[in-house]
Amino acid sequence: MAGQFDGKVSLITGGTSGIGRSTAIAFAKEGAKVVLTGRREQQGKAVVEEIKELGGEAIFFRADVSLEEDVKATILKTISTYGKLDCAFNNAGIDLPPIPLHEQSVENFDKQMAINVRGVFLSMKYEIIEMLRQGGGVIVNNSSVGGLVGRSGISIYTASKHAVMGLTKSAALDYAQQGIRINAINPGIIATDIISRYAESLGDATTASEQLANSVPMGRMGNSEEIAGAVLFLCSEAAAYITGQSLVVDGGILAN
Numbered sequence: 001m002a003g004q005f006d007g008k009v010s011l012i013t014g015g016t017s018g019i020g021r022s023t024a025i026a027f028a029k030e031g032a033k034v035v036l037t038g039r040r041e042q043q044g045k046a047v048v049e050e051i052k053e054l055g056g057e058a059i060f061f062r063a064d065v066s067l068e069e070d071v072k073a074t075i076l077k078t079i080s081t082y083g084k085l086d087c088a089f090n091n092a093g094i095d096l097p098p099i100p101l102h103e104q105s106v107e108n109f110d111k112q113m114a115i116n117v118r119g120v121f122l123s124m125k126y127e128i129i130e131m132l133r134q135g136g137g138v139i140v141n142n143s144s145v146g147g148l149v150g151r152s153g154i155s156i157y158t159a160s161k162h163a164v165m166g167l168t169k170s171a172a173l174d175y176a177q178q179g180i181r182i183n184a185i186n187p188g189i190i191a192t193d194i195i196s197r198y199a200e201s202l203g204d205a206t207t208a209s210e211q212l213a214n215s216v217p218m219g220r221m222g223n224s225e226e227i228a229g230a231v232l233f234l235c236s237e238a239a240a241y242i243t244g245q246s247l248v249v250d251g252g253i254l255a256n
Contacts (some may be wrong), residue, residue: 003030004236009082011035011074013065013123014092016043018192019142022224023089023231028056030232035078037063038092065092065119075126085130087235090123091142093160098153109156116160120167128171128180136179138235141168143184145250165246172244181243183234188250189213191221217252 010027014020015036024036028051036058038044044060051058061077063070078085094115096108120141131137146154147161165184172182189212213221230249233239248254 005087005232006031008032008086009035009078009084010087010089010235011037011078011085011127012089012091013037013063013074013119014142015047015060016040019187019190019224019227020089020091021047023091023228024058025051025054025056026225026228026232027087028054028058032056032087033082034058035061035074035081037061037065037074039064065090065123066114068122071119071122071126075130079130084134085127086137088123088127088137088139089142089231089235090120090127090139092119092123093142095154095157100153101155104156112156112160113163116157117163117167120164124167124171124182128175131180132175132178137181139171139180139182140231140234141182141184143168143186143246145186145188145248145253147184147186148246148248148254168246169244176243181234181239183239183242183244184246185227185230185234186246186248186250187222187227188248188253189216189221190227191223215253216250217256220251222249222251 005027010032012020012024015024016038024034024047028034034051036044036047039062041062048058048060059081061074063074065071092115094112096112124139127139141164143164144161146158147165150158168182168184227249230247234242234247
């Protein structure tokens with residue numbers, strides 16, 4: 001397979017389903033060698049097989065982004081297999097059912113911060129070490145429209161995604177003159193497992209899903225392939241002068 005990422009190596013965390021899976025496939029279709037990680041080994045290997053059936057090249061590495069040793073091992077595996085790391089999409093993240101802040105537990109706080117914030121920090125840390133060694137690279141972090149505005153019931157999730165934006169902007173300034181571009185993608189309401197669980201938590205899942213879709217100015221939820229396209233743009237030469245930015249892909253939500 002050949003395309004705009006021919007000869008490049010891309011790493012996607014949380015690549016077993018949803019946006020991560022779609023982005024891994026999109027990179028492979030454009031010629032990249034793909035490394036995907038996640039905690040669900042069976043699903044991860046299935047994505048690798050799907051990429052290989054399309055004629056692409058990919059490996060899966062089971063890893064928990066909240067664990068430093070797993071993140072370090074992921075980068076070592078990437079370099080030992082493909083020799084470099086050109087693009088990284090830090091996509092791994094979790095949500096929990098919407099609960100008012102005063103009813104939230106410390107355990108819920110720690111769990112979301114461990115994956116959504118520490119996971120992004122650790123991933124960036126070890127990706128940047130390698131990119132500095134090789135003289136450049138591109139990182140895209142998956143935030144959310146929740147990283148730019150608030151939403152009731154998900155205060156901890158919103159805080160974690162705001163933190164991702166802070167990490168993105170500050171790190172982009174740290175490495176702007178060293179050949180490393182760092183940006184964030186901010187999806188809106190995307191038809192993924194996370195949104196399905198959120199809809200179920202609101203009551204009747206079908207009705208809630210319809211209400212969520214109707215709340216988008218474009219009148220529909222986005223899909224994971226649309227987010228993948230935006231990630232590939234930020235990693236491409238077309239975005240060579242873009243760093244420290246957030247690319248909102250939300251069907252018009254924040255404009256409303």
